[in-house]
Amino acid sequence: MKIYYSSKLKQLSRDLRNNSTLSEVLLWNELKAGKMLGYQFMRQKPIGNFIVDFYCSKLKVAIEIDGESHIGKEQQDKERQIEIESLVQGF
Numbered sequence: 042m043k044i045y046y047s048s049k050l051k052q053l054s055r056d057l058r059n060n061s062t063l064s065e066v067l068l069w070n071e072l073k074a075g076k077m078l079g080y081q082f083m084r085q086k087p088i089g090n091f092i093v094d095f096y097c098s099k100l101k102v103a104i105e106i107d108g109e110s111h112i113g114k115e116q117q118d119k120e121r122q123i124e125i126e127s128l129v130q131g132f
Contacts, residue, residue: 046087057085064106089128101129
């Protein structure tokens, strides 16, 4: 099944892939090419009105790397997580 997302996030998602943080690059090196038990992950995947750092559709797992951009936004992150989980669970 396809996860729907806002089309306005497509370019932003590309921009984020091209400007990854060091933490994202290091994790991506471990996730790419099926190194993680053969599961395929996508980077900067749009889901609904959000972009998650990494997503595996078979596992229905979204991974977010918390860094400086998340400082002081703990409540927003919790709300975002609840919404993303509700979107992913339907697939």
